[in-house]
Amino acid sequence: MADISRRQLVAGAAGLTIVGGLAAACGSGSTSTGIGGTNPGAPKRGGNFRLGVTGGGSKDIMDGQNIITKPDQARLVSAFETLLLFDENYQLTTNGLAESVTQDNPRQYTIRLRKGIEFQNGKTLTADDVLYSFQRIGTKANGLTGFAATATMDIAGMKKLDTYTVRLPLKSPDATVPQTLASYTFCIVPAGYQAYPHPQIGTGAYKLKSFTPGAQSVHVRNPNYWRGGGKPYFDQVTIVDFSDSTAQVNGLLGGQIDAMTDLPAAQVQVLQSRGMHALVSKTGGWLPLCMAIDIPPFNDVRVRQAMRLLVDRNHMIEQVLSGYGFVGNDLYAPFDPGYLTEPQRNQDISEAKRLLKAAGHQNLNVDLHTTNGAAGMVDVATVFANQAAAAGVKINVHNDPNYYGTQYLKLGFSIDFWGTRSYLNQVQQGSLPNSPYNETHWPPKSGTGSNFISLYNQALATTDLAKRIEIEHEMQTLEYDIGGYIIPFFNDLIDGYSDKVKGLRPSKGTLNLDYFGHGFSSIWFG
Amino acid sequence: MRARFRWGGVSRFIVRRLVLGLVVLFLVSLVVFAATQALPGDPARAILGRSATPTALAALRRHLHLNQPVFSQYWTWLTGLLRGNLGTSLAAQEPVTTLLGPKLVNSAVLVAVSAIVSIPLSIALGSWAALKRDKIFDTVSSNLLLVLAALPEFVVGVVLVILLATIVSQVLPAISTIPPGSRPWNYPSYLVLPALTLVIAVAPYVSRIVRASMIEVLESDYIEMARLKGLPERTVMLRHALPNALGPVFQVIALNLAYLAGGVIVVEYVFNYGGIGSAVQEAVLSHDLPVVQTLAMLIATVYVVLNLLADVATITVTPKLRTQL
Numbered sequence: 079m080a081d082i083s084r085r086q087l088v089a090g091a092a093g094l095t096i097v098g099g100l101a102a103a104c105g106s107g108s109t110s111t112g113i114g115g116t117n118p119g120a121p122k123r124g125g126n127f128r129l130g131v132t133g134g135g136s137k138d139i140m141d142g143q144n145i146i147t148k149p150d151q152a153r154l155v156s157a158f159e160t161l162l163l164f165d166e167n168y169q170l171t172t173n174g175l176a177e178s179v180t181q182d183n184p185r186q187y188t189i190r191l192r193k194g195i196e197f198q199n200g201k202t203l204t205a206d207d208v209l210y211s212f213q214r215i216g217t218k219a220n221g222l223t224g225f226a227a228t229a230t231m232d233i234a235g236m237k238k239l240d241t242y243t244v245r246l247p248l249k250s251p252d253a254t255v256p257q258t259l260a261s262y263t264f265c266i267v268p269a270g271y272q273a274y275p276h277p278q279i280g281t282g283a284y285k286l287k288s289f290t291p292g293a294q295s296v297h298v299r300n301p302n303y304w305r306g307g308g309k310p311y312f313d314q315v316t317i318v319d320f321s322d323s324t325a326q327v328n329g330l331l332g333g334q335i336d337a338m339t340d341l342p343a344a345q346v347q348v349l350q351s352r353g354m355h356a357l358v359s360k361t362g363g364w365l366p367l368c369m370a371i372d373i374p375p376f377n378d379v380r381v382r383q384a385m386r387l388l389v390d391r392n393h394m395i396e397q398v399l400s401g402y403g404f405v406g407n408d409l410y411a412p413f414d415p416g417y418l419t420e421p422q423r424n425q426d427i428s429e430a431k432r433l434l435k436a437a438g439h440q441n442l443n444v445d446l447h448t449t450n451g452a453a454g455m456v457d458v459a460t461v462f463a464n465q466a467a468a469a470g471v472k473i474n475v476h477n478d479p480n481y482y483g484t485q486y487l488k489l490g491f492s493i494d495f496w497g498t499r500s501y502l503n504q505v506q507q508g509s510l511p512n513s514p515y516n517e518t519h520w521p522p523k524s525g526t527g528s529n530f531i532s533l534y535n536q537a538l539a540t541t542d543l544a545k546r547i548e549i550e551h552e553m554q555t556l557e558y559d560i561g562g563y564i565i566p567f568f569n570d571l572i573d574g575y576s577d578k579v580k581g582l583r584p585s586k587g588t589l590n591l592d593y594f595g596h597g598f599s600s601i602w603f604g
Numbered sequence: 605m606r607a608r609f610r611w612g613g614v615s616r617f618i619v620r621r622l623v624l625g626l627v628v629l630f631l632v633s634l635v636v637f638a639a640t641q642a643l644p645g646d647p648a649r650a651i652l653g654r655s656a657t658p659t660a661l662a663a664l665r666r667h668l669h670l671n672q673p674v675f676s677q678y679w680t681w682l683t684g685l686l687r688g689n690l691g692t693s694l695a696a697q698e699p700v701t702t703l704l705g706p707k708l709v710n711s712a713v714l715v716a717v718s719a720i721v722s723i724p725l726s727i728a729l730g731s732w733a734a735l736k737r738d739k740i741f742d743t744v745s746s747n748l749l750l751v752l753a754a755l756p757e758f759v760v761g762v763v764l765v766i767l768l769a770t771i772v773s774q775v776l777p778a779i780s781t782i783p784p785g786s787r788p789w790n791y792p793s794y795l796v797l798p799a800l801t802l803v804i805a806v807a808p809y810v811s812r813i814v815r816a817s818m819i820e821v822l823e824s825d826y827i828e829m830a831r832l833k834g835l836p837e838r839t840v841m842l843r844h845a846l847p848n849a850l851g852p853v854f855q856v857i858a859l860n861l862a863y864l865a866g867g868v869i870v871v872e873y874v875f876n877y878g879g880i881g882s883a884v885q886e887a888v889l890s891h892d893l894p895v896v897q898t899l900a901m902l903i904a905t906v907y908v909v910l911n912l913l914a915d916v917a918t919i920t921v922t923p924k925l926r927t928q929l
Contacts, residue, residue, distance in 0.1 A: 294783060332777060
């Protein structure tokens with residue numbers, strides 16, 4: 079109940095004031111039924127939770143505000159926490175370190191910290207730590223992932239109003255600040271904090287004990303954890319790097335690990351037949367086919383629309399994701415309250431042929447560039463090439479190991495990958511002239527669609543959610559009609575865990591295993 | 605009659621082979637350098653990928669000495685290599701020696717254990733099969749080994765895991781993740797499945813060569829003579845047949861060990877065993893040039909040294925060869 083009222087508050091007319099939510103209301107409230115319908119019972123203390131993660135290597139780091147590899151994400155959330163939190167439906171809540179984040183006017187936010195939260199070394203969390211955390215992210219030379227999102231923030235002008243209150247002024251209106259404050263690259267670190275090998279002291283459930291990049295890290299229970307209620311439950315958490323999912327699955331089956339990230343779809347049955355579980359989470363992750371709207375032949379909108387009509391989206395979900403995903407509509411941010419689902423675009427070969435003929439490209443022959451980056455990036459390209467062949471379009475797939483080298487973002491037709499974001503945050507990352515990763519060269523410089531930037535700025539400055547959604551709809555309609563993305567699907571995240579592990583729930587966020595069991599604080603051995 | 609053993613000839617031979625080995629390694633170093641650093645294209649850009657900003661590019665080019673002429677880059681690298689200064693890993697930001705040291709120990713232990721088990725085992729199997737030629741033991745073992753030789757290590761590893769660690773029984777650990785700071789010998793049970801997989805990968809080849817070589821020797825005149833002379837079969841086998849049969853076998857063993865040194869990748873993958881194999885794969889994927897170059901040179905050195913050892917061993921056990929030196 080508390081969840082719903084809170085969500086309504088967030089989504090309501092005063093949508094940008096995020097208040098309320100007692101820690102106790104959500105603290106030990108995770109007594110919902112587990113996956114497979116079995117009741118997990120009351121949480122128990124003890125044990126060493128061993129998590130196998132792929133994607134790591136000697137590049138592994140530990141930093142409260144930055145990640146390079148996937149195991150870094152698990153390490154980060156074990157020890158560090160954000161001001162606001164997304165719930166399992168990717169809606170903002172005040173279950174984080176702040177009891178409220180209020181937008182006073184389009185150019186100013188006030189952050190009120192929860193009182194009595196202590197870091198793992200007993201130091202109390204205060205406004206000074208928040209100031210330091212923002213300054214650290216906002217310093218370009220630190221090279222942190224969150225830096226791009228600080229563009230609208232006037233970090234130098236931030237003010238400590240009292241021990242627990244901080245004022246955040248903006249350089250330009252930005253209604254997406256609360257989402258930013260909930261992303262894991264905006265965790266709060268203590269004043270003076272530096273990355274590993276310096277001490278890693280956060281407010282989180284587990285404290286770093288040892289760390290060897292490319293191998294493993296060991297984290298011990300924080301007995302002083304502020305959420306209380308017996309949390310966290312394990313004595314120790316061990317995060318182990320794996321180079322391959324075969325070994326991960328074997329380790330899980332053999333009982334050497336208790337959970338694993340990114341279970342291959344083909345292995346779901348194998349785990350289940352051995353009494354283990356797959357955690358299937360619907361996420362907003364996507365693998366777009368990107369057409370640059372200013373490079374021939376894609377500078378002709380008829381060609382772009384024809385390409386979008388060539389895709390059999392359900393078939394692609396079967397082929398690429400073994401069915402684990404849901405249909406996309408060439409628009410991103412499916413969990414945004416303003417996400418436009420209608421009309422759903424479907425395969426229409428004859429219309430595609432007609433458009434191509436009208437554009438003078440009956441026998442279109444184009445190169446599609448991809449790489450073995452995120453899982454599925456090559457499969458999407460080859461499946462699309464097969465589907466396009468039905469309309470006589472020849473797609474030459476180039477799997478280039480140096481894809482993210484010189485040519486990236488300069489290609490006419492390419493595949494990329496993205497995680498879950500809300501709409502305006504994603505626009506800022508990929509669909510503006512100054513975005514770091516704008517593959518489609520959107521928006522058009524003149525004519526229809528050239529008003530996209532001014533719509534974006536309008537949306538950022540609009541504090542009324544209903545009005546902002548209206549503007550978002552207008553922006554999405556432009557992208558739907560003349561944009562450069564083909565977004566066939568949003569892929570599920572599949573993780574595996576043993577029957578011993580209780581308390582995991584599917585969630586729509588970016589991170590595996592339900593935000594790694596909420597930083598390992600809400601899961602236990604049954 | 606026993607041939608005279610002339611150490612002078614053998615040591616001259618070893619010196620000659622050592623010099624040749626160094627020449628080979630020098631040529632390898634040229635190829636490795638050219639393939640990783642000097643080829644057209646910008647290694648700095650390839651390494652940085654999606655995060656290549658002009659400042660980051662400039663800094664990395666300086667770090668890799670990419671702004672110097674190619675010859676001077678090679679000279680810096682080669683002299684560093686000779687002094688044991690292998691550079692700093694780009695991915696891990698720590699010296700290559702610190703990064704690879706524990707992995708090298710892990711792989712060496714795994715290869716050594718596999719070799720210690722597989723070499724005597726395959727010599728015994730092959731010799732026994734040759735002695736019992738066309739009997740039931742020979743037929744069964746020859747066919748079985750042929751089947752095993754045809755299976756890729758990946759399949760062997762996965763089948764062993766299913767049989768001994770996951771589905772059928774769980775008597776051994778399915779993965780062999782050696783915790784950092786520990787050594788493989790602290791966890792003997794972790795070594796069993798990876799070593800067994802490698803033994804199954806190597807032993808069939810070696811024992812088939814032993815069998816063939818042994819059969820040839822057993823048919824020779826001097827064995828017939830020894831038997832006619834009334835020597836016990838044991839003496840005939842161990843004193844006369846085996847040393848002569850082992851000549852060609854050393855070459856096969858050396859090749860297989862060298863193969864193990866470069867080819868443990870698959871096995872380390874299946875068992876998540878942190879060794880050189882996984883380091884090669886990771887370094888290549890993350891464009892970690894100093895690590896790739898070090899590993900390439902290391903594997904080439906292992907090949908050269910093993911071949912040298914095999915040649916020396918072959919010569920010392922083959923009377924006809926060592927008298928020719």
